[in-house]
Amino acid sequence: MTDTLKRNLTPQKLEKAAYILKTVAHPIRLGIINLLDEHEQLSVNQICEYLKCEQSLLSHHLTNMKIKGLLKADKQGVQVFYSLKEKDLIKLLDCMENCNCNM
Amino acid sequence: MTDTLKRNLTPQKLEKAAYILKTVAHPIRLGIINLLDEHEQLSVNQICEYLKCEQSLLSHHLTNMKIKGLLKADKQGVQVFYSLKEKDLIKLLDCMENCNCNM
DNA sequence: CAAATATATGAATATATTATCATATAAACA
């Protein structure tokens, strides 16, 4: 036995982790994830109001997060209800909430 | 009693979390954190070799991470040894390693 | 002191991300 590495992070894994972090590293997106952890599903308008975010900007974020597989969208009439597809993201939120970084 | 929220993420907390995530959401930076979790301290050159990263680029990243309080630097002669100042970041790495996001 | 080595810095560039605005689409309803 030689190496006793704590984890095995290959360059590909680092890339992937960075990619995930990057798509989440924005206050609006964290806000969306947080809300959808607490609410199961919400319409665009509801999220708008909670986050006090302009409709079009929010829509861009939602669309992007959907494309990347983070969120699900369910159209009901005029409304579109979004929900969390990638539940693992909640762990990240918890991790960040408990993070006492002095930065 | 009214709300039973899972966490209390104020706009400020979301901002801060996003800020931290952003400064870490890069393969080189994740690589640095991972290495410095496993090694206590490493010189710029050593990190360079491990990560196969060009000296100047690495230096920029290290400097930036130092400024933001993530890393410590200890100059010994010509060499500068970097180490992890913000140990909480390790939790984030672990979180990411266990994250099975299908993105 | 000159040369070699390790690291940092700054400017320029390249690239990516975010925000804004105007407009499109589609459903609901009077």
Place this chain on the structure above:
DNA sequence: TGTTTATATGATAATATATTCATATATTTG
């Protein structure tokens, strides 16, 4: 059908981040 409401889209502009390159600085050593 015309109007209202909810959401999406695309182009542009604004801003931030990453990379490269040339060079500076500081330390060590012959």
